[in-house]
Amino acid sequence: RIRSIVRGVGSYLPQRVLTNDELAKTVDTSDEWIQQRVGIKERHIAAEGEFTSDLAVAAARAALDNAGLTPDDIDLIIVATTTPDYTFPAAATLVQMKLGMRHGFAFDLQAVCSGFVYAVTTADSHIKNGLARRVLVIGAETFTRLLDWTDRTTCVLFGDGAGAMILEGVELAEDEPERGILASALRSDGQHWDKLYVDGGPSSTGTAGHVHMQGPEVFRHAVGKITDVVYATLEKSGYTVADLDWFVPHQANKRIIDGAGAKLGLPTEKVVTTVDIHANTSAASVPLALSVAVADGRIKPGDLVMLEAMGGGFTWGASLIRW
Ligand code: ACO
Missing domain, CATH: 3.40.47.10 (Thiolase/Chalcone synthase)
Incomplete structure (x- = not known):
């Protein structure tokens, strides 16, 4: 293995x-x-x-x-x-x-x-x-x-x-318990492309473009999609929400993070939040949050950590790691 x-x-x-x-x-x-x-x-x-x-x-x-x-x-x-x-x-x-x-x-x-x-x-x-x-x-x-x-x-x-x-x-030896990445789930649905996009690119305008977002629409989809993919990942791995030590979500918005945490039934102290000091850094947000929680000693070897993200496309996904 x-x-x-x-x-x-x-x-x-x-x-x-x-x-x-x-x-x-x-x-x-x-x-x-x-x-x-x-x-x-x-x-x-x-x-x-x-x-x-x-x-x-x-x-x-x-x-x-x-x-x-x-x-x-x-x-x-x-x-x-x-x-x-x-x-x-x-x-x-x-x-x-x-x-x-x-x-x-x-x-x-x-x-x-x-x-x-x-x-x-x-x-x-x-x-x-x-x-x-x-x-x-x-x-x-x-x-x-x-x-x-x-x-x-x-x-x-x-x-x-x-x-x-x-x-x-x-x-891993035969008798060694599972560790590292235990399971992941990825999803996308391109039907939602124009709810969050940049109106530029080499093949369209030849410019870099600017971000456009239908904020309330993104909000409406976020919590359900995030929780779906977290449950899908847990199901593959045989764990439940109660087994999680840490939930490290994409840092877009405190209300989306709180909404997903509440829907999953996670205590707030298990949720790593850095959106207050980093804002939404897109692909950088999850590893930035992870680094903070590892550096301050929250995430330790042996912990069960769920990473999750959702964004433009829409794309969304989760990954479960035994640290
Ligand atoms: N400051 C002050 N007022 C503002 C601002 C601002 N920065 N931005 C919008 N407003 C105003 C609007 O103009 C509007 O005013 P109006 O009623 O006079 O027209 C009012 O606030 C309400 O606007 P809404 O867009 O309806 O505000 P809403 O309560 O939905 O909040 C927000 C907007 C925060 C963007 C919300 O929709 C949201 O959180 N959406 C999720 C989007 C998100 O997190 N995107 C991140 C990227 S996606 C991702 O990574 C998952």
């Missing part, structure tokens, strides 16, 4: 912090409105000239340090991102270059806010199929570059950042 175990995690946030009060000076909003509706207080913004691959490399180095590994030990890099430096090549190959890696392979994965969960699941398949042994899985975004800063319905919601996880294939 080959299983993908977590060797380390790490993250990086750009230095610049933009508070709600600062935002309220340039757009018609308020700290009170933003905190009440989505639970965000502040977000980090990448500096001019700081690209997604730079954020990704900083998070990757932190994860490698955490794991006690070097780039030589990695044979696959997957970068989940919606905001690559260039239309091509993949940000992952730039990360590979910046880490000084000349071996292995690297590619990007695009599932917007669900990107990290999709990438973890893809890494797990590659490990189990013998295509890779140690995978550097990164969620990295300079998402604020897609914002129209005059649109108060979207510009208050997002931030920049990166998080990384190193997965390693280990052969």
Whole structure:
């Protein structure tokens, strides 16, 4: 039995912090409105000239340090991102270059806010199929570059950042209990594409475009889709909600997180929430939240951890990990 175990995690946030009060000076909003509706207080913004691959490399180095590994030990890099430096090549190959890696392979994965969960699941398949042994899985975004800063319905919601996880294939002995990634479930439904999308791209407008969102529609779908995929993952693994030590959801919105937690019947102290200080960093949000909870000692070896995300497409997914 080959299983993908977590060797380390790490993250990086750009230095610049933009508070709600600062935002309220340039757009018609308020700290009170933003905190009440989505639970965000502040977000980090990448500096001019700081690209997604730079954020990704900083998070990757932190994860490698955490794991006690070097780039030589990695044979696959997957970068989940919606905001690559260039239309091509993949940000992952730039990360590979910046880490000084000349071996292995690297590619990007695009599932917007669900990107990290999709990438973890893809890494797990590659490990189990013998295509890779140690995978550097990164969620990295300079998402604020897609914002129209005059649109108060979207510009208050997002931030920049990166998080990384190193997965390693280990052969478990017959009598060894299951660990690592126990089960995952992925879903998408492209019928909902225009409820949350960016109105640009190489094949349509030739521009990068801006985020457009039917907020109440996204909200309406979020809680049900999240809980469905969490239950599907639990069912595959034979565990129940009561067995979970930690729930690490995509950090889009405190009300969606609370709604999903309540519907699942999870005590709030088991839910990791960082949306207040990171805002929605798309594919980076889950590994950023994970890194916080590992660094502060909440998530410990042996814990049962459920990752979950939902985003544009719609895409959604969950992954259950014995840490
Ligand atoms: N500041 C002040 N007022 C605002 C702001 C703002 N930043 N944004 C919108 N408003 C106003 C609207 O203009 C509207 O005013 P009006 O009634 O005069 O027209 C009023 O607030 C209510 O607007 P709604 O869109 O109906 O507000 P709602 O209560 O639905 O809240 C929100 C909007 C917070 C976006 C909500 O729909 C939501 O949380 N949706 C989920 C979206 C989300 O989380 N997206 C993240 C990306 S998706 C993902 O990652 C899962």
